[in-house]
């Protein structure tokens with residue numbers, strides 16, 4: 196299993212795992228691992244090699260490429276709206292529910308939860324004031340955004356991107372789970388415009404077979420949306 200650890204700052208790392216990212220943020224008292232990867236059941240061991248602090252886990256959402264190492268944790272932060280998605284794939288453990296307005300204090304580093312439903316019902320992002328970064332999960336990125344199948348909702352995705360304007364000016368970079376790293380916040384209005392076009396039926400889609408599904412692919416330049 197190939198993975199790569201990349202240091203972002205003295206208290207921040209990203210782990211690249213086969214096209215998906217894990218983040219590790221440390222404070223004075225504890226550390227937070229954000230997502231547990233696609234192919235890394237030993238993700239917890241890997242991050243414990245980077246910090247001696249107690250490590251907690253948060254999942255941006257429960258798609259299987261983000262939860263491979265969850266078993267090492269008895270409990271983890273996750274939106275309660277994600278529970279059906281998580282349990283239907285056999286996910287174990289106790290969900291500590293979080294929602295927008297909640298904070299996680301690592302000691303001298305207070306992270307804020309931001310709701311971003313649409314890609315999944317309980318997709319969340321984490322705002323890190325120390326790095327002035329929005330750790331966005333899957334909804335905000337320049338790669339392929341999965342919007343087909345159960346649990347996806349394009350209209351709610353559009354509303355989430357609009358609501359993000361509340362946080363304007365509080366971060367300089369977006370750190371997504373897939374695609375380029377980092378991404379400029381100017382991607383948000385571009386994704387919003389693209390998503391609205393798709394919802395309004397004004398985008399050109401192409402029918403394709405993808406992972407055993409018949410889907411419609413919209414290459415919108417800014418990102419590729421894979422829809423029903």
Ligand SMILES: [Zn+2]
Nearest residue numbers: 258260333372
């Ligand atoms: Zn993903």
